[in-house]
Amino acid sequence: MGFPEAATGASTALLTDHYELTMLASALSDRTADRPCVFEVFARRLPDGRRYGVVAGTGRVLDAIADFRFTDAELSQLEATAVVDDATLSWLADYSFSGNIDGYAEGELYFPGSPILTVTGGFGDAVVLETLILSILNHDSAIASAAARMSGAAHGRPIIEMGGRRTHEWAAVAAARASYLAGFATTSNLEAGRRYGIPTRGTVAHAFMLLHDSEEEAFRAQVDKMGADTTLLVDTYDITKGIETAVRVAGTELGAIRIDSGDVGPLARKAREQLDSLGAEDTRIVVSGDLDEHAIAALRAEPVDAYGVGTSVVTGSGAPTAGMVYKLVEVDGRPVAKRSAHKESRGGRKSALRRHRETGTAVEEVIWTDGSVVPERGPNDHELQIPLVRDGRTVDDLPTLDDARQRLRRALVSLPWEGLKLSHGEPAIPTVFV
Template sequence: MAWTRTGSELSTALLTDHYELTMLGSALADGTADRPCVFEVFARRLPDGRRYGVVAGTARVIDAIGDFRFTDAEISQLESTAVVDAETLSWLADYEFSGDVDGYAEGELYFPGSPILTVRGSFAEAVVLETLVLSILNHDSAIASAAARMSSAAHGRPIIEMGGRRTHEYAAVAAARAAYLAGFATTSNLEAGRRYGIPTRGTVAHAFMLLHDSEEQAFRAQVDKLGADTTLLVDTYDITAGIETAVRVAGPELGAIRIDSGDVGPLARRAREQLDALGAKDTRIVVSGDLDEHAIAALRAEPVDAYGVGTSVVTGSGAPTAGMVYKLVEVDGRPVAKRSTHKESRGGRKGAIRRHKPTGTALEEVVYPAGGPAPELGPDDRELQIPLVRAGQPVDDLPTLDDARQLLRKGLVSLPWEGLKLSHGEPAVPTVFR
C-alpha cells in the first residue's frame, strides 16, 4: 500500500491567524478595510541576558509575501468551516499584496524599539500578514541571535549546525539558514544545503559504531569508504583506546576525531597530547554534546578545533522567540499608538540611523519620525532601513545570504567591547527616540 500525504504540507495563506480574518471581515463590512495604514515590527525589549539581537528571516518574509495567495483549496477550507462570510471569501480569493515594505537588512543588529520591518498598504492587505511575518522573523532572529553569540564565543573556530533532530522538520531548515547567517561554518541539514547553498558536513553516529563487531572494524569501514581525512567518533567505548585505534587504522593523516560526551575540556586536552604522541599532530579535535555559547566560551583555552551544536542553537539557547510584535502605527497618515501598560507602542512610521565613533564603534541608534526631516548623518553614521518591496514586488539586487553574513560580521566588530559579553547587562547600543 502506498503512503499518501494527509495534511503534511503547509498552506502559506492559512498561516493567517483566525483573529486576523475576523478583523478583515469587520473592516470590509464597515468600509475601513481600504484605509492606508502602516504596520511596524519591533521588539520592546531583548531577551533576558542579551545585549543585541540579529535580524534574520527577512528574505524568507519577502518570498512568503510573494507566495501569499488563497487558492481554491484554502477558500474551500474557510468556507466549509464558516471562518469568514461570503464577502470576505470573495476578497481573499483575489488577494495579492500591492504595498511597500522597508526594513533592516538580514544580518543587521537590532535593539529595543528598532523599526525592524515597516509594511505599508491598505489595512486589509497588511493586517492578514501579521502572523506570517512574525512567525518567520521571531523564529529566525532568535536562532541567529543565539548563533551569533556562539560564533563570537568560538573566536574563529568553526561550528557545525546539527540540530535537525531537536526541532520541527520545517523549522530545522530555517534554523540551519539562520545559524549559517550568524557565522556557523556548515550544517548537517541536507535540505538547507539544497535550498540555500549552505555547505554540509556530517560524521557517523554511535549507531554505526555499535553496528560493527569492534570499534576497529567500524573505523576501517569508514576510512575505506571516505579516506583518512574523515572524522572518527572515538568515545563510544573508551576514548583513549578509541584514539589509539583510530590512528592505527587511518594513520597519522587522520582528519579529525570527535568527542561527543563527558567533560570535553579535559578530554580534549588529553586527546591532543595522545594524538601528538602518536604522530597525528595535524588531526583536528571536534567536540559536541549539549554545547551552548557558555560552554563554548569555557572551552576557548582548550585544544578544540571545531564544535558541533544542536539543541541549544535550534531552540534559541533559552530564548526561542525574539519577542517581536507587529503593530499598527499610522492610519491615513495619522500616527496611532497603543497605550496599554507595559505594551505601549510609538505612533507614526519611523526611520532609524546608527551613529558611530570615527573608530567605527557604535554609539547609539536614533529612531525618528519618517514623515519629517531625518537627523543629519555624520561621516560615520548610516541609515538602517532599506527598500525591500515596492508595489508588491521585491526590489532588485536585494542582499544575499553571504551579504548578510558579512554585514553581521561588521556589526559585531562595531559593538562596544562590553556588548559581546555573555553576562547580563544593558543593550550594547542605546536606542534614542526623536
C-alpha cells in the same frame, strides 16, 4: 544560494491567525479595509540580559509573502468552516500584497524599539500578513541571535550546526539558515543544503560503531569508504583505546577525531597529547554534546579545532522566540497607538540610523517618526532601513545570504567591547527616540 530564495509555490495563506481574517471581514463591511495604514515590526525589549539582537528571516518573509495566495483549496476550507463571509472570500481570492515594505537588512543588529520591518498598504492588505511575518522573524531572529553569541565565543574556530533533531522538522531547516547567517560554518541538515546552498557535513553516529563487531571494524569500514581524512568517533567505548585504534587504522593522516560526551576540555587536552605522541599532529579534534556559548567560551584555551552545536542553537539558547510584535502605527497619515497602561507603543512611521564614532564603534540607535525633525547624519552614521518591496514586487538585487553573513560580521565588530560580553547586561548601545 540565495536571498530571496526561490518561492516554493505552495500557498502560505493559512499559516495565519483566524482573527486576521475576521478583522478583515468587519473592515470590508464598514469600508475601513482600504484605509492607508503603516504596520511596524519591533521588539519592546531584548531577551533577558542580551546585549543585541540579529535580524534574520527577512528573505524567507519575502518568499512567504509571494506565496501568500488564497487558491480554491484555501477558500473552500474557509467557506466550509464559515470563518468569513462571501464578500471576504471574493476579496481574498483576488489578494496579492500590493503595498511597500522597508526594513533592516538581514544580518543587521537590532535593539529595543528598532523599526525592523515597516509594511505600508491598505489595512486589509497589510493586516493579513501579520502572523506569517512574525512567525518567521521571531523564529529566525531568535536562532541567529543565539548563534551569533556562539560564533563570537568560538573565536574563529568553525561550528557545525547539528540541532535539527531537537526542533520541528521544518524549523530545523530555517535554524540551519539562521545559524549560517550568524557565522556557523556548516550544517548537518540536508534540506538546508538544498534550499539555501549551505555546505552540509557529517560522518557517523554511535549507532555505526555499535553496528560493527568491534571499534576497529567500524573505523576500517569508515576509512575505507570516506578516506583517512574523515572524522572518527572515538568515545563509544574507551577514548584512549579509541584514539589508539583510530590512528592505527587511518594512519597519521587521520583528518579528525570527535568526542561527544564527558568533560570535553580535559578530554581534548589528553587526546591532543596522545595524537601528537602518535605522530598525528595534524589530526583535528572536534567536540560536541550539549555545547552552548558559555561552554564554547570555556573551551577557548583547549586544543579544540571545531565545535558541533545542537540543542542550544535551535532553541535560541534560552530565548526560543524574539518577542517581536506587528503594530499598527499610522492610519490615514496620522500616528496611532494603544493607550492603556501596559505594553504601550509609539505611534507613527519610523526611520532609524545608527551613529558611529570615527573609529567605527557604534554609539547609539536614533529613531525618529515621520514629521519630526530628521536628525543630522554624520559621516560615520548609516540609515538602517532598505526598500524590500515596492507596489507588491520584491525589489531587485536584494542582499544574498552571504551578504547577510558579511553584514553581521561587520556589525558585530562595530559594537563597543562591552556589547560582546556573554554575561547578562544592558543593550550594547542605547535606543534614542527623537
